[in-house]
Amino acid sequence: MSTELFLQIEAKKAVEKLYGVIPDDSQIQIQKTRKEFEGDYTLVAFPLLKVSKKNPEVTSNEIGQFLIENNKLIAKYNVIKGFLNLSLTNEYWANVLNNIASSTEFGYKLASSASRSVMVEFSSPNTNKPLHLGHIRNNLLGFSISRILEKNGNNVKRVNLVNDRGIHICKSMIAWQKFGNEETPASSGKKGDHLVGDYYVCFDKEFKAQVEQLKSSGQTEDEAKANAPLMLEAQEMLRKWEAKDPEVYGLWEKMNGWVYEGFAKTYSALGISFDKTYYESQTYLLGKAIVQEGLKKGVFTHRADGSVWVDLTADGLDEKLLIRSDGTSVYITQDIGTATQRFDEHHLDEHIYVVGNEQEYHFKVLKLILSKLGYKWSEHLFHLSYGMVELPEGKMKSREGTVVDADDLVGEMVSTAHEMSKELGKLDGLSGAEVASICNTVGLGALKYFILKVDPKKNMTFNPRESIDFNGNTGPFIQYTHARIRSVLRKALEMGLDASKSVSSQSITVLKEIELIKLISEFPAVVEQAGKELSPSLIANYAYDLTKEYNQFYHDHQILKEENADARTLRLIISKMVGDTIRRSMWLLGIDVPEKM
RNA sequence: GCCCUCUUAGUUAAAUGGAUAUAACACGACGCUACGAACGUCGAAUCAGUGGUUCGAUUCCGCUAGAGGGUGCCA
Structure with a gap:
């Protein structure tokens, strides 16, 4: 049981005994005591005044007095205005620490076959260009949320829906065909997705030139865009693709193959994987049958x-097209189909789409349509809508070359980690492979943490200069503290110190120790909250708080050199638990922590 | 036009119907003969404006201003 819950129950009893009324749970507000006051947790008295019919100070004092007289684990209290600050005894906290140290999988709920089944769709790239910063946020969020949901006791399936067909792919294809001179990843040494992306840019450039030319010969902007030969050729190519024209189909397979090789490298670098990958070329016809059904039903x-x-x-939205006049389907038609297919095949309890907030309207419409069709599971679709990533100069625009490329970014972070560790001389004496591995962990940790510490719902500004900062509220700061703890534990082992004993209240000698035990004990509640809100940022902020608190402790108090054996053991156990909790918090974010750095 | 979201120190972020709004970066001043200084300590600096609900509003509601996004054949 969490301390908050324990105090809530005790406070409820106290109110009942003192005032003869059983208070509502919402009237018993327990919160963490603010740093500047003495106490562990605080009961807010204001909501109870109606019951006590006394002023806030008197009410607080009466409840506080009752609690310390009737509960051995509550040591003392103080009252400031209407706030009753409660302190628990050292026995209580020693016991909390012993419980945590002896439990396995602390804070996690493990999934069983009876658990809820959740599908998380994320990443969903187009195959006409490489991944960029926006995709990174999507991937990191999707992956972290999957882990968080798993450790909240769900069976999670990670899926990717690759947008591998459509006019945008044909644009890259036509440009390559006309201007590519048979360039391949092998011939030019370019990563496949980058090569294809270059031709997408090339298409745009040539297309614009054609439009300008047509405009100067008297056509309007719209006419010119519709009549530009390159665009007509791309559209023709899409028609041929749909007719499975062998030549076009072959080119499409070849170029997509290059892209997949490139994506695989990027995913692998980011440490991201999927249980299943769907391809739009295999699902884009789904949904048409359901539309026919809907026509019959009159929906x-x-x-x-x-x-x-x-x-x-009637629902406050607009009219929505589902099948074009030429009989072809649109994006939402496919989504209707894939959702239906997935719920048919998997019996899902929940389906989460990790997609940017510019598609909020789309998912609102999708859900509404499915519910109108009578699918009860439509209420289990959830759009995890995350905010855009902007640069200090403003929005990223692929055509203006202001896009931050995913591969470049990862590379820069890792090389910054190299420079940093070289400068600090931290990794002298380690092998090249070890250094590379550590710098990879640290560079990626910096990037992932920088992005995940922000609430998913909010737009965020990505400042390249600040993102490679390794001090302060950053991934490397947290990783560093972990490495330092591991170093202490290695030394303790050499000294033959035992960190597996249980501790007693006498072992606790300073306030910071209780602060740390308290923080560690809150880990399960943080994991649960992050699962409820689908927010990795809660975990990130928790990891930072814990790390900061530990660093202060570490600075002010000795561990291995502490002469009192009981105190030394306690500090060793706290250190171990902090290290473990940091590691597991970071794991939930998809971030590794090194033993040394 | 209509709909949605956002606005917190110079910057980037955090929290909360409750106490003096929390950190980091940057800036200024300090601390290594030390279990790892990628650390710690101190200083200065914030709820866009306005009205309402409330014992109490930065948080909920209204209006104004600014920013972003969406809106019948893109995804």
């Missing part, structure tokens, strides 16, 4: 030109 309507629509105006 959708035909228009004169053959297009199919759903009217959502």
